Amino acid sequence: MADVSLNNLEKNMFKFDTDDFLKSLRCRVGCTRQEIFKAKELGFSKIVINTSLDPLVPIPDILKSIESLQSVLQTVCSNDQEIYLSIDNALEFPVEEVNIVDILDPFIAEYGIKRLILGDVNGKMDPFTTYNKLNLFTNITQCPVEYMGCNNYGMATANTLSALRAGVEYVATAVSGIGIPGVAAMEEVLMAARHLWKNEQVPNGYTIAADCENILRRAGIILPGEKAIIGKNVFAHESGIHVDGVIKNPNLYEAIKPEEVGLSRFLVIGKHSGTASLTQKFRQLDLSLSPQEAATLLDKVRYTAVLQKKPVTDAQLKTLYNLHMESIKESNVHLSIEGEISCD
């Protein structure tokens, strides 16, 4: 299921072609009659009413907010709609003292609220507090719960895993965690559940990297190479120790196999390369190196990488190799930044 915000739809004058597509979307609206009517007009049958309650005000005032919500729902809701109630800052309520569930549950029952979305939009909770609070919540509420954690402090993925561990059945995520202030990264939550928790229900992710990148590209967002799970460079190895290890057994330095997310492993030759990686790389280029040659070439490779502040390309490696073969005695030959040969 995917959420769209009424606000954004109106801003972009977006129109949906098919009803089928609409059925898989929920429209996020504020708690006003006008916005709910608008969402209905656009053809949405699933509506998320977004609200926040002030955890610092006394209970009678919270009840007043609920009453106003009630009056809105009374006038606009019909049986052919699914209403989801999202409370942005639900986790800020001290569940132990102010039992927000006691206040909400009768109301939820009366209006047939499909799901209660508990938010931490200010990212105020750490993963352990999130677990404790949601554990309490899910134990006392009658309503199915969804969790939406935000990434202000980089905790969204961990908080979402906490929510799942606490028994929450639905979690809100986004590809690569995008959004302001960002939510949990979908691919991280899925793969953590699959690989760290050995949860077999999570499908394999053979196309996840390409799918995520495609979605981000459509949104005009460039996926960073180092993005966990789906970044192209997360299976690149440069440092001597790591490459040596990966050649012996990939499990040594990879938490998951690259093909499990549709990516591939590759060697980068640069400042931190060692002789093992150099030998392996040259083998890939169909050239064999003796240990001594590898050591000699490694010095030149490191020098070149530092000089150009970049990894050494295959073409540069071949040039270095040829030069080495032609004039083994001339040890002062180096590649310049442009990849041309210079002597110093």
Added chain:
Amino acid sequence: MIRNEGFEIIDTTLRDGEQSAGVVFSVEERMNIISALDKAKVKWIEAGIPAMGKQECEDLKLMLNLPIKSNLIAWNRANLEDLKASIDCGFKFVHVSLPVSDLHIEHKLQKSRTWVLDQLKKCMEYLQSCKVTIIVGAEDASRADPEFLLQYAGIAASYGAIRIRYSDTVGCLDHFTTYRKIKEIADHSPPPVEIHAHNDFGLAVANTLAAYKAGAKFASVTVTGLGERAGNASMEETAFSLKRFYNYDCGIELEALPFLAEMVSKASERTLFPYKPLVGSLASNLF
């Protein structure tokens, strides 16, 4: 409120950060980063790997001559040749690392647990004779037998190691497991425990916080989370989260972090993801 006095931050941007595939810092950039880290009151900086060669040693010597308060640490594999390079550079703080999981011991080293312990002893004896401060790293600790890890930590302590680094080398822990595993080690290990978390599942910072709660006394982080594969725990997220969630001041000047992030982003030629928490261009301003 949880308080855990003495949780200190170790920056490894110049070691594990630069080890990230394709990243190279110039010596000027490294000196600038060190000065900025020092200004931000980062007490511990892992500066590099002297075993990488003559030029690297010359560069590291320049860094050691900087007028700073931060302690510069040399990272080493556990062999006497590498350690000697660090001593010759003039390092006073020396990190020596060995793998502790059977997977690494058998498949990478092709040795035994006994060999690992013996090698650690040899290195420690040498370092002790050099009168430097010793830090011991336990690579792939998250997949190691805790009993063996404690044995390893015991040897480190007997030679005066000031801390033992618990590395989640492939980032395969979630915060619940980290809490449980670090608590087990921290409760019994004679040297204080340092957490070194990787971000393969996006959990490096959460795992660092879990280690803090479980009694670790140090955390190894990098500016912007730069590091191998999906990176390390980011300094800015760790420092801010400690303050936000546990009201713990780790001593780092938080206001200096956006500048540092920009500096490292430029030097590593990796543009910051606009949605990156705290330092991305679209991040909410929490400073």
